[in-house]
Amino acid sequence: MSLSAHETDSTKKVGKAVLEAIKAGAPNIDLSLLPDLVDMSPASITENVHAINSLCPDPRQKFVFEKLVTHLHDFAREVSLTTEEWMSAIHFLTATGKICSDIRQEFILLSDIFGLSALVDSMNHPVVAPATEGTVLGPFFTEDAKELEAGQSIASEGKGEYMWCEGRILDIEGNPVANCKIETWETDDEGLYDTQYEGRTEADCRGRLTSDENGYYSYRAILPTPYPIPNDGPVGGLLKSLNRHVFRPAHLHMMFYRDGYETLITALYFKGDPYLKSDAVFGVKTSLIVDPQLITDESKSRALGFKNGPYWHLEKDYVLLTSAQAEEQKRKSLAHYYSSLQ
Numbered sequence: 001m002s003l004s005a006h007e008t009d010s011t012k013k014v015g016k017a018v019l020e021a022i023k024a025g026a027p028n029i030d031l032s033l034l035p036d037l038v039d040m041s042p043a044s045i046t047e048n049v050h051a052i053n054s055l056c057p058d059p060r061q062k063f064v065f066e067k068l069v070t071h072l073h074d075f076a077r078e079v080s081l082t083t084e085e086w087m088s089a090i091h092f093l094t095a096t097g098k099i100c101s102d103i104r105q106e107f108i109l110l111s112d113i114f115g116l117s118a119l120v121d122s123m124n125h126p127v128v129a130p131a132t133e134g135t136v137l138g139p140f141f142t143e144d145a146k147e148l149e150a151g152q153s154i155a156s157e158g159k160g161e162y163m164w165c166e167g168r169i170l171d172i173e174g175n176p177v178a179n180c181k182i183e184t185w186e187t188d189d190e191g192l193y194d195t196q197y198e199g200r201t202e203a204d205c206r207g208r209l210t211s212d213e214n215g216y217y218s219y220r221a222i223l224p225t226p227y228p229i230p231n232d233g234p235v236g237g238l239l240k241s242l243n244r245h246v247f248r249p250a251h252l253h254m255m256f257y258r259d260g261y262e263t264l265i266t267a268l269y270f271k272g273d274p275y276l277k278s279d280a281v282f283g284v285k286t287s288l289i290v291d292p293q294l295i296t297d298e299s300k301s302r303a304l305g306f307k308n309g310p311y312w313h314l315e316k317d318y319v320l321l322t323s324a325q326a327e328e329q330k331r332k333s334l335a336h337y338y339s340s341l342q
Helices: 009-014 016-023 045-053 059-078 083-099 106-113 116-124 234-241 298-303 323-341
Strands: 162-171 181-185 206-210 216-222 251-257 264-270 293-295 311-315 318-320
Touching: 009 016, 045 059, 083 106, 083 234, 106 116, 106 234, 116 323, 181 216, 206 216, 251 318, 264 318
Parallel strands: 162 311, 162 318
Antiparallel strands: 162 216, 181 206, 181 251, 251 264, 293 311
8 A cells, every 4th residue: 555644553654754755746656566675686686676667657668667677687697797896887977977067968978989879869860862861969069059140150260271161951852941940060170169168158160040942051160170079087088998099080060950850960071081980979971971172262262251262162962851751761760670680
């Protein structure tokens, strides 16, 4: 039976702390529905955790946690995890949480270096030609990018070599996607995001634009450079212990969203970069590698709003799926995956 909040013989045995917790909203579970959680052993603990979680009213949550517990317990048994190793992992996760802030997300970085971000993204956004492939968000996205008009610059002067970006946003039939919101962000020529500078007061090397009635977009940017992922924290220490490098190839982040369409999070990578084939967070896809052209004509440079020349010309169209098309493709992809396991 469950414990009631009024005084009975049962509640006299549990004390004020339990009663106050129930009053404050702690679940008051019928104890007769629960397994006897005593004398646990490595052989019995997993099924008992499943049993005590079995009252979860959300079928999807229940399923996810059943698989999570199963794999965690199997992992611990398979590697004969020691108490010292598990405590070391707990301290690592605690330190990871402590270093997170409004402008630094160490847990996303941790997910990235394990390839988990790339895996989840690929499962949830399967490729369907001619739609543009997605890739990892990364830990440097912020919500404070400035709203820009077509042709304006996302970077303040002196941040790097000039780059002109333009193209169209289309659906898979080739029709323009008008009024599509575009978020874009990148490093400066030092390989640093604005959030990595002390005393940051406003967004730089990032901007928010909108495609016109023909799906066209344009803006001024700078040529990004390779950079190390943040390696002064727990994730950096972990990579060092694994003898892994911490570098990402140069890339330009892009995000597109409009009602009725699947949000696309992607990035462009630059041909010839030394880290293209060993990205620390597994984000590079061949279809996203670009080769901008160097334009040395001073008059063209000034006409686009640059103070002088030369500049790099990057032209890229992006193809979006509708929300319905994306869901259908995801359903087909998952069905194919599960059938392959049988």
